[in-house]
Amino acid sequence: MNLLEINNLYKSFGGLGAVINFNILIQSQELIGLIGPNGAGKTTVFNLITGVYKPDKGQIIFNGKNIAGMAPYNICKKGVARTFQNIRLFKDLSVIDNVKIAFHKDVSYSLASTIIRLPAFFQGEKNIEEKALEYLRIFKLDTKRDEIASNLPYGEQRRLEIARALATQPTMLILDEPAAGMNPQETRELMELIKWIRQDFNLSILLIEHDMSLVMGVCERIYVLDYGQLIAEGLPEEIRNNKKVIEAYLGEEVGKC
Amino acid sequence: MQEKKNKSWLSFLLEVIVLVALFTLVQYALTVGLINQSYQINLVTMCINIILAVSLNLINGFTGQLSLGHAGFMAVGAYVSVILTNFMEMPFIIGILGGCIAAGIAGFIIGVPTLRLKGDYLAIATLAFGEIIRVVLQNIDYVNGPAGIVGITKLTSWPWLYWTAIITILVIVNLMNSSYGRAIISIREDEVASELMGINTTKYKVLAFIIGAMFAGLAGVMYAHYFYIIKPDTFSFLRSFDMVVMVVLGGLGSTTGAVIAAIFITFLTFGLQKYAAMRMVIYSLILIIVMIYRPQGLMGSKELSRKTFSRIWSGKK
Numbered sequence: 006m007n008l009l010e011i012n013n014l015y016k017s018f019g020g021l022g023a024v025i026n027f028n029i030l031i032q033s034q035e036l037i038g039l040i041g042p043n044g045a046g047k048t049t050v051f052n053l054i055t056g057v058y059k060p061d062k063g064q065i066i067f068n069g070k071n072i073a074g075m076a077p078y079n080i081c082k083k084g085v086a087r088t089f090q091n092i093r094l095f096k097d098l099s100v101i102d103n104v105k106i107a108f109h110k111d112v113s114y115s116l117a118s119t120i121i122r123l124p125a126f127f128q129g130e131k132n133i134e135e136k137a138l139e140y141l142r143i144f145k146l147d148t149k150r151d152e153i154a155s156n157l158p159y160g161e162q163r164r165l166e167i168a169r170a171l172a173t174q175p176t177m178l179i180l181d182e183p184a185a186g187m188n189p190q191e192t193r194e195l196m197e198l199i200k201w202i203r204q205d206f207n208l209s210i211l212l213i214e215h216d217m218s219l220v221m222g223v224c225e226r227i228y229v230l231d232y233g234q235l236i237a238e239g240l241p242e243e244i245r246n247n248k249k250v251i252e253a254y255l256g257e258e259v260g261k262c
Numbered sequence: 263m264q265e266k267k268n269k270s271w272l273s274f275l276l277e278v279i280v281l282v283a284l285f286t287l288v289q290y291a292l293t294v295g296l297i298n299q300s301y302q303i304n305l306v307t308m309c310i311n312i313i314l315a316v317s318l319n320l321i322n323g324f325t326g327q328l329s330l331g332h333a334g335f336m337a338v339g340a341y342v343s344v345i346l347t348n349f350m351e352m353p354f355i356i357g358i359l360g361g362c363i364a365a366g367i368a369g370f371i372i373g374v375p376t377l378r379l380k381g382d383y384l385a386i387a388t389l390a391f392g393e394i395i396r397v398v399l400q401n402i403d404y405v406n407g408p409a410g411i412v413g414i415t416k417l418t419s420w421p422w423l424y425w426t427a428i429i430t431i432l433v434i435v436n437l438m439n440s441s442y443g444r445a446i447i448s449i450r451e452d453e454v455a456s457e458l459m460g461i462n463t464t465k466y467k468v469l470a471f472i473i474g475a476m477f478a479g480l481a482g483v484m485y486a487h488y489f490y491i492i493k494p495d496t497f498s499f500l501r502s503f504d505m506v507v508m509v510v511l512g513g514l515g516s517t518t519g520a521v522i523a524a525i526f527i528t529f530l531t532f533g534l535q536k537y538a539a540m541r542m543v544i545y546s547l548i549l550i551i552v553m554i555y556r557p558q559g560l561m562g563s564k565e566l567s568r569k570t571f572s573r574i575w576s577g578k579k
Contacts, residue, residue, distance in 0.1 A: 055458055081460035095451035097563065098444075105441070106448045110460030112441040116469075119440040120433050126440065133441060173460055 007066075008033040008177060008209050009054070014063035014073075016053055023049045025233040027063070033176070036203050036210045038224030040217075040244075042253055046233040047213045048090060051179055054211075055087050056080040068176065082110055086175035088166045090182045090213075096155040100146055100165060103154050104137040107172035137172065144168040160191050167198075171206060178202070180212040184219050192216055196223050221245065229253065273568055285424050292420055304532045306488050309423040310481045311524035313430045315508040316517055317477030320434050322506065323515035323563075324443070325470040326450025327377060328385040331392030332478050332505050334372075337399060337497035339365040339479025340486035344411050345404075347487070354417045358426075358483050365479020366472045368395070373471035377464065392502055399494040410493030411486075418488035426484060430477050435517055437473070446470050450515070511552060513559025518566040523559070 007030060014027040024046045031037055039047050052058045054065055056077035065073040072080050095103050114129040141147040144164045149157065154165060163183060170178060183199070184192045196219055203210050214220045220227060221241045229237040229244060231253040237244060244250055288305070291297050297305065314332065321329045343361035346352045352360075376387040400408045437443050448456035449463050457463050486492045508527050512519030530548065534541040552560070 057454065057458070076462070077454075077457040078460050078462045081458055087458060089455070093452050093455040095448050095455065097451060098447065102444055106444050106456070106461070107459050109441045109445045114441075116437075116442055119442055120436050122436060130440070169459065 006033050007031070008035075008068060009211075010064075010066040011054070012064045012066070014050070014053060014065065015061050016049060016058060017061060022233050024053065024060075024230075027230070027233075027235055029228055029235075031177070031209050031211065033209055034203065034207065036199070036223055036225050037212070038220040038227040038241075039211060039213050039230065040215070040220055040227060041230035045230040045253075047230055048181060049233075050230070051087060051181055051211075051213065054080075054179065055085055078110070081173055081175075084174070084176040085179065086170035086173045086177070087179035088163075088170050088181055088183060090185065092162050092166055094154040094162060094166055094169070096153075098154060099151050100154055100157065101134075101137050101141060101150040103165060103169050104140050104172050105133055107169050108133045108136060110173065140168045140172050159186060163187070163195075164198075167202070171202065175208060177209045177211065178206075180210060180214075182213050182215065184214055184216045189218075192219055195219070199223050281428060285421070288424070289420055300532075304528060305420070306418065306423060306484075307532075308525055308528040309427045310484050311505075311508065311528050312427045312521050313477055313481040313484070314505045315512065315520040315524040316430050316434055317474045317481070318505045319509045319512070319515070319517060319520040320437075320446075320470050320477075321474040322509050323513075323520070324438060324450060325446050325467055326514075327467055327471070328381065329388040329471070329474070330385050330499065330502050330506060331372065331388035331390075331395075332474070333497040333499065333501035334392030334395035335365040335368055335475040335478035336482035336485065336501070337395055337492075337494065338368045338475075339482030340492050340497070341399060341405055341411075341482075342479075343483040344414055344486050344492060347417065348411070348414055354422075354487070357417075357487070358480065361483040362476045362479045365482065366476040368479075369472040369475025370468065373468045373475075377467045377471060389499055389502070392497075392499055396494045396497055399497075408494060410491060410496070412491045414486055414490055414492065416488060416490065418484050423484055426480055430480065431517060431521065434473075434477075438517070442466070442469075447515070507549065511549065511559055513561035513563060515563040516559070516561040516565055518564070519559055519561030522561065526560075 009029065009031040011027060011029045014024055015022070016024045027050060039050065041047050049058065053060050056072070056075055056079070059074045063073065064071050067083060067085060070083065072083060095106065112129065113132065114123070114125040118125045138147060138150070141150055144167065146161060146165055146168065149161070154162065157165060167180070167183070180199070184195055187195060199210060199212070200223055202208070212224070224241060226239065227241055227244045228235060229247070229250050236249045236253060237247045239247070292302070314336065318329070318332045321327055339361035342364035343357035346360045347354060347357035372388070372391045376384055376391065379387055399405060405411055438446070445456070445461045446466050446469075448459065448461060449466060453463055482497075504527070508523040509520055511527065512521070512523030530545065534544055537544070
């Protein structure tokens with residue numbers, strides 16, 4: 006089944022085309038990589054899918070519905086969750102509260118029962134607490150539940166961000182440079198984690214990454230962007246040997262003889 | 263589990279006892295005549311300031327939306343309630359409800375267009391709206407324009423003041439310690455991330471604004487029915503700044519801090535009345551010193567709660 010289908014997506018900033026006629030097709034439970042040199046428009050694509058930007062033209066069909074131009078919180082409710090290139094946790098809140106916020110979209114008690122503290126409130130809070138702890142346990146963060154998020158080491162902040170995104174119960178997870186700032190050992194662990202998440206949570210993953218070992222290691226198919234345009238797509242092996250891709254990264258060969 | 267439940271009931275009971283005891287103590291002192299006129303005014307101002315600071319803290323501290331128009335909502339509450347109680351001769355409770363609802367509606371009307379602005383722009387817009395309310399009131403003949411309404415029946419009494427202040431604190435504390443409260447705080451922390459976590463940030467910003475405005479209206483009702491006279495100038499932007507000072511001094515995002523700062527500022531203003539000339543100088547100096555040595559405010563974003571007490575208790579053991 007097609008989970009995400011993007012047709013002729015176009016977005017320009019002040020006349021400069023950031024994403025030009027972008028197409029992508031993702032099946033459910035696929036693990037897809039989106040790569041390209043700096044400034045190629047990868048993060049813009051993510052921002053368009055998640056609703057941070059409104060596309061100028063084109064369709065984004067998720068689960069059979071066009072979500073182009075919808076508000077981010079509605080897109081999240083439809084089942085798209087993401088992480089950010091530069092971690093965006095709720096810094097001054099505790100680890101567990103970060104995850105709890107992700108459950109707010111289907112909060113079970115009303116505002117009135119919150120203020121007068123009806124039994125529905127306590128029941129709902131208990132459920133949220135249990136579910137949040139479960140996610141923390143999965144990501145081995147349960148021992149740090151009451152720590153302030155910004156005090157966590159970098160790698161754990163990344164994990165917490167993924168845990169928070171997964172807590173919204175998405176069918177598609179979008180990771181923006183998950184390995185940025187990680188050492189090779191951490192990157193290897195992350196690869197395992199990503200594969201495992203896809204298996205265990207039954208979802209598709211779309212990721213941007215500059216670390217080629219990670220991209221080639223986990224992605225089933227890869228899309229390559231350059232100057233806002235799709236220049237290649239295919240299996241990792243094909244991409245590795247694609248002339249256009251090599252040119253985009255390393256520049257053209259000079260003085261062909 | 264059962265033991266834990268018993269314990270929480272016990273502490274709940276203890277809290278109620280403390281609250282009622284405090285109330286009775288002051289009530290007794292008032293009836294016996296231990297508290298003289300000027301101290302009484304001080305007491306009233308303190309309760310009103312607590313309501314204002316705690317409600318503004320919901321908007322400025324928790325939601326992170328700098329609003330400078332709180333006095334405007336206070337004015338709406340005050341005027342509407344006086345119209346209801348004095349002009350239409352309805353009971354006080356109707357005046358209170360009417361004042362709160364009217365201020366809430368004003369909050370909604372002002373909140374929807376302004377809350378799409380951020381930071382300084384929002385501050386200026388709310389400041390302007392607060393002033394608009396004042397100028398509109400100045401030009402309505404029904405409420406005597408700039409001269410204001412004189413001869414308001416004194417209906418505000420210690421029980422009303424005390425319990426409305428307690429209700430304000432309770433409602434906001436309960437709201438903040440819930441999923442709704444976390445959604446509101448997440449807006450302050452990172453609006454983009456919050457929106458992407460499925461939270462309709464506009465909705466919660468407006469919600470916080472309406473609740474804050476309603477309680478500002480409540481403070482206005484209490485004020486009008488104690489001080490005998492209300493004029494549009496009573497609710498100028500200077501009053502809004504006073505409230506912002508309390509919130510910042512107490513610590514943005516701490517209800518405890520807002521309460522402490524409201525009490526502190528009330529007593530400070532009261533204590534400095536004798537030195538009329540030096541009053542504002544000392545006042546400003548104290549603020550500057552606090553901001554240099556404790557920029558996060560007296561409490562930061564910490565709260566005094568059952569948890570704190572139980573920690574102190576177990577620490578002593």
